[in-house]
Structure formats: structure tokens, C-alpha cells
Amino acid sequence: MLVGDLGSHTTCRKMVRGKIQMRRIENATSRQVTFSKRRNGLLKKAYELSVLCDAEVALIIFSQKGKLYEFSSSNMQKTIDKYRGCVKEDQRSDQDIEKYVQELKLEAINMANTIEFLEASQRKLLGQDLGSSSLEELQQIDSQLERSLTNVRARKTQLFKEEIERLRAKEMLLLEENARLSQKCGLESWHAPAKRKEIGSCSQSTQSSEVETGLFIGLPETRVLEYRRF
Template sequence: MGRGKVQLKRIENKINRQVTFSKRRNGLLKKAHEISVLCDAEVAVVVFSPKGKLYEYATDSSMDKILERYERYSYAEKALISAESESEGNWCHEYRKLKAKIETIQKCHKHLMGEDLDSLNLKELQQLEQQLESSLKHIRSRKSHLMMESISELQKKERSLQEENKALQKELVERQKAASRQQQQQQQQQQVQWEQHAHTQAQAHAQAQAQTQAQAQTSSSSSSFMMRDHQQARVPQQNICYPPATMGGESSSVAAPGQGQIRIGGLPPWMLSHLNA
């Protein structure tokens, strides 16, 4: 049985209208895909449902490029048709162009944020997923690069700190050596001072001993001299007197009776003791 001719008018039944829309929409998108593949053509299809839901299809060159190309061609045609209203048309066209770009950017931003994904089909979701994966790769590579730079900077700081630490350790060792040398010099100086002090004390002690010995000798000589005087005092003194000369120039010695000493010219007794000895 042949298929009857369908009248091109609005379908009043809501369910039939929705079914027909779904079938014709899928057929339209399928035909657009077939013509793009078979004829290597750039195809862009935009369909809004009665409820305002968007359905679109575009070849690999993306919808934005096709729309921009369409706007350039439509703008060229309008420029040829109406030269008088060129400025006004340019502004209106530029406005529409910028408005379309803003809407597209907002839409892409929502899609990237995971919002309003109901209007996307499987292929568009796959493209969005690939785009997100590519963005993640770029983000991770940039993150890795920054982390490597920070690690290299930290390594440089670590090397500089190690060098400073080595320099400080070297300076500390030198200071310790200088302090030990200074301490040794001080010990040597103290030892020299102690030796000089000991030598001075020894000299003083020797001088004291010498003075003591001299005093002892002096005291012994004085004691012996006093003992000798004491012994001489016990011996009878002899006084030797020289009488005055006689007239004839002869001299005579007269000893006084009862005296055992001879006094000679008035000499002291200690000289007489040496003479008698």
C-alpha cells in the first residue's frame, strides 16, 4: 500500500506533533551529516523545538566558524544591495554579530561549567569531554612546569644555604683555632711569668740566705772578737813606760812594783794583746 501525501500544515494533535518533530528532526540532522560527508560540505543546522529547546548540528569546522562565514557572506550581499544604508546596516550587523558571539560564549561557558547539558547530543558531549581533557592536560603541564620551577628555586636556595653553612662552619673553626692559639699564648705567658716569679723568689731566697750567712759570719767574728777581749781582760796587764831621757842621753826602764803589765808609750790593751800573741 502506498504512502499517502502529507499536507503541509500545522498538526493540531500535540502528541502527533511531538512525534513528527522528533522524527523529522532526526532525519534532518541525518541528512545534514550525509551531505557533509558525501559532498565534503560545511553544514550547520539549528533547530528550536516548540518549547524553545535548541538542536544543532555542525561539521568538524565548528558552528562558530560557519556562522561567522555566513555573516561575512550575508554582510557582503547586504553591502551590494544597499550602499546607502551601509553604515546603519554595519552597526546593526555588528550588533547582531557581537550579540551572537556573547550568547555563544555564555553557552560554552555554561557547558564547560557542567550546566545546561540537556541540549547537547552524544557527539557534542564527546567533543566537550575532549576539550575538557585537553584543557586539563594544558593545566597539568603548566602546573608541572611551575612545580619544577619552584623545586629548582628551592634547590638553588638549599645550595646557597649549604654554602653559607659551610662558610660559617669554616669561620667558626678558624675562630676556635684563633681562640685556642690565644689561650696557648696566654698559658705560655703565664708560665713565663710564673717562671720569672719563681726565679725572682729563688734569687730573693738566695740573697736572704747570703745575708743570713753574712750576718752569721759577722756575728761569729764579733763573738770571737769579744771572747778574745774577754780572755785578754783576764791576763795581767803589762805597762811599759819610757821614762824621760837623762841628761846623758841614756834611757832606763823602771817597772813599778806590784804591776804585772808593761805599758809601752800608752798603747791600748787590744793592740798589746796582738803584740803578746
């Protein structure tokens, strides 16, 4: 029974209060009462926040008639000075960011103009879009092409010289390798003539012995004549 009465009382209070609309209270008396209640509640919350959380809290309230109400957990003037310093730093940071953004935008514009100029110059060097070029611009393009052609030819000549030097070095290596192989082959061929010489001497001695030991039929005088004939 007690619980029921309590629930009914709470429901009635909610129905009576309802939802407060966030707008200016037109009735002056109700507005003053609301200001007093909420002002005291706000000051109490500020005090509780400073004590519970060890925070530096400063609260300033001006009524509609200009009356001042304030709360400070330490010193109001020091807190205000600290606040001004933080605001200046934030403003300075915002200004620095804005300045940096402006510099980036300007740099982007300059880069875009540079790219456009380079593309136009490239097209002219390729012989395109020359109708709007003056005689002086054409002479400058011609001079630039001549310088570029000279640089290309010089680079080409340098590459040719480097290639020739590389081929000469390779030729020297091949000649040295050829001489080494020829020397090696010469040592092997030196033994072959010696063997052939020995075989030749043996055959000659054999032939001479055959001549000397040949058989003749007849008188000794005939044999002498035969020797003389040979």
C-alpha cells in the first residue's frame, strides 16, 4: 500500500512538471524564480566539480538586471588571465594554420602555372602550336634545339669512345689468350719433330746398311764398278 501510494505520487509529479521547452520564460516572476533556482544549482555543481575532480573552476553569471554572481575555486583574476592566455594561443594557432593553408594554395597555383608553361614549351619544341609564336620566340626555340642537338652529339661521341675502349681492352685479352695457347701448342709440337728426326735417322742407317750388305753375283771387279756407278 505504501509502495503504491509512492508510485502514484511520483507519477503525478511527472505529469504535473511535464517537459520544459527551452525558450525564454515570458512571465517575469516565473523567470526570476527559475533564475534563482538554476543559478544556485549551477554554483553548487561548479563547487562539487572543483572539489571532486580537483579542477580549477571559475563561474561568472550576470542576471538580467546586470547583477554579478561568481564562483572561483582558487583566484578569479588568475583564472581569467590563464583563460586569456589560452585563447590567445588558440587564436595564434588558428592564424598560423590559416596562413599555412594560404601558402599551400599559393604554392599549388604557382606549380600549376609552371606545369602549364613547361607543357607549352614542350609542344613548341616538338613543332606544335607555333602559330602564336613570335619571331623572337622562334629564334629562341631554334637556339635551344641547336644546343640540345650539340649535347646529344657530344654524348653520342662519348659513348662511342667508351665502346671502342672496351672493345680494345677485350681485344688485348683475346691476344694474350691466343699467345698463351700458341705457346702451349708450340711446346707440344717441339717434341714431335724430335721423334720424326729419330725415325728418319734410323731409316737412313737401315738403308745404308742395306746398300753395304747388298749381295752381288759376279767377279770382284764387277762389284767395284757397281760401287762406282752408284
